[in-house]
Amino acid sequence: MWEAWLLSRTWGCRPSDLYGLGASDYVAFCFDRAIATFGLAVEADMDEAAEGTDNAAQAKSARQRALNNWLTLEGDEPMPGTFRDPFATR
Secondary structure, three states: OHHHHHHHHHHOOOHHHHOOOOOOHHHHHHHHHHHHHHHHHHHHHHHHHHOOOOOHHHHHHHHHHHHHHHHOOOOOOOOOOOOOOHHHHO
8 A cells, every 4th residue: 555655646646547446436536545544644653753853864764663663564574674672582
């Protein structure tokens, strides 16, 4: 869903157009609405996480952590490039 959100914003088109969901106007509308709802919620969390940080590097890190929380299922391995929880090995 995140990729559909980013691609639709990048190319300025509806997500349903990207995925060829032209079978029904209602199906396309529901898909577009789901992608928009998800994308806006993720971006709002990312913006909230970045508020109150001291510099751009901290803001970027906070935004990435918020995104990872949305994209990682509980119990999954951490995203590549992240560190494991040291207390999880005890």
